[in-house]
Amino acid sequence: MAGTVAEKPVGTSTLRDDAQPAPAESGALAHSRIAIIASALLPVMLLAGILYFLVRRGTGLNLAPPAPIERVEFERVELYPGEIRAHVINTGPEPVTIAQVQVGWLNRASWEFTVTPNATIPRLGRAIVRIPYPWVAGEPYEVVLLTANTLVFTHEIAIAAETPVAGGSTLASLALLGVYVGVIPVFLGIGWLPFLRALPQRWYYFFLNLTVGLLVFLGVDALHEALESAARVPGPYQGVALILIGLSLSILLLYAISGRVKDREGSGGSGLLLAYTIALSIGVHNLGEGLAIGGAYALGEIATGTLLVLGFTLHNLTEGVAVVAPVVRARFRWGHLLWLGLIAGLPTIAGTMAGALAYSALWSVLFLAVGAGAIIQVVIEITRHQIRESGAASLANAFNVAGFAAGLAVMYVTGLFVTV
């Protein structure tokens, strides 16, 4: 950073060049360079001094807390036959010692347990609490950790179900879940392409706006999910800030990528490019959604019943329509459809498997946010695409507004099946 700051006023001839005669320049240049470097370094050195002083002498604020501040968060609770296994993280300012464990059913009962690697967990340290408890599938439980300083931390298991172990059959059924929820609906939606092609021009715009409606709904939904999961992210990892980072970076990154592709190919293939951008953004979204589904499954919080899978299938059908909407008028090789479907759908499989096997709220939040950002970028791009083709006035056209509203309505109605 210091280098660019120092060089800029020198290279681009500014006031200094005009004001100073040539021979004096090199001496003045060296002088100013030193001054600039010094001005950059001085605050850093002062900061180091202050930090050293604070570490050595303390802040001078004698604000000892009246009671110990401790915070233990549950990252993940797994259920195996005869065992409850809680993965916890100490997110408080001080080390914490887990002294007793209780398991609640109707009432809480003190229970045996072991903690690895150590019952005393350093700040931001992790530990696994193993409780040999004969839990019964389908029952609700509460896992209660009591610290040596009498603080109580609880985690609710809404419905006990065995945690999937990374075995072949579990992986296969999780992959199948991903196929049902992500891949099949996307391809079914793509299958509408010939029908969409046969429609007159204004119906094409109707569907394009319907897609925007779908995507806006999807984006808001993803943000909502991300915010919900953010509550589960351990405090110091700042779940809401992660959403901001994922959201903004994905928008900027997609613009950077699509800008580069446009530069190379010209604006001719913009319909197909848009389709790929949509597929990619939906793919990232589906990865986040898959993580959430798999995670909920791992946490024993949803029963992946037929109705739920059906709901997701119906819900995601619309994603396929969204992917192909920009290419309804374009000519391209059919092979692209396969790729579009795979890009949009396959990440769901990766998500469900990863989520169920190693659920982490942190990753779920990040991918949901990245997906939401991608969707926002796509909504902007589709809108620009439409303005380019038929003018800004077309956005307010009653037919197109109806399309947008229909998109929201479709998502809302299919969403009814998904809400647990």
Added chain:
Amino acid sequence: MISVEQAARANGHHHPPTLGSGLYQYEHPGRRRFDPQQVFNPELPPPTPAPNGIREFTLVLEEDQMHEVAPGVKMPAWTFNGSLPGPVLRATEGDTIRVTLVNKGRLPHSIHFHGIHPAKMDGVFEIVAPGAQFTYEFTAAPFGIMPYHCHTMPTSQHIHNGLYGMLIIDPKQGRKPMRELAMVMSAFDLDRDGEADFYAWNGRAFQYADHPVTLTRGELVRMYVLNMFEERMVPHLHGNMYQLYPSGTSLQPAEYTDVKTLNIAERAVLEFQYDFPGFYMFQCHVSEHMEQGLMGWFNVVEPKALVAQKERR
């Protein structure tokens, strides 16, 4: 990971701790249990006559004494003579009881005794300031188990934090000499959410599971039981029945049973003997209370003479 069978087996048997793992054995990290030195001694020595008919006690009240309520879990407690529950005070009907309360805390405190006494000795008006002391004096009456506890507002907090104990007033003619145990039932709400986190015999959850009370087969046992928590408690003995003397105010048993619901501040004398050797649980029959610490073991052993006889053979 333990198998379902192992878990079921462990769950199916309440193994006495001395025989190895059962689910009431707390596998504390580092295998730490209660220090035997900490265990509240439930034994009551036989009553002795008071010199000149005067019983004098001094109770030193301190706040924020770290009290290990369950293995590894320490709460700041308020104590009489550093003990939770407070020491068992014992007098004979008609004795003059003098209890000096020395308040070493930062808050005002008092002692309210149950029983018959003048209003100015009731512990409601004689609030003892920090650093001050006060002597409560009254004639022991009637015989029975009389709880004592701090009655300074907010009383719920003063009691919950540990300021309670048992005053036993013996009948003039005495009771039949027996092995005697004192057991206070209470509970602790550590996070103040209105639900107790640990329940305990004599102030420490599971202390008699870690350190069973040894009894001798055929020995007559009298247990003084007091409920000092604001929930019903149900003292229950395994493998046995007891003669019940409600409040200990009569010499005639009211009932022969193995469960008796003690309501808030209610107390009873239980008399029993074990006919067979082995480990027997004594618990509160409210399952939640038992599961959170209100249980322990009697280890009933053969009389020494019999053991010696067997060894000789």
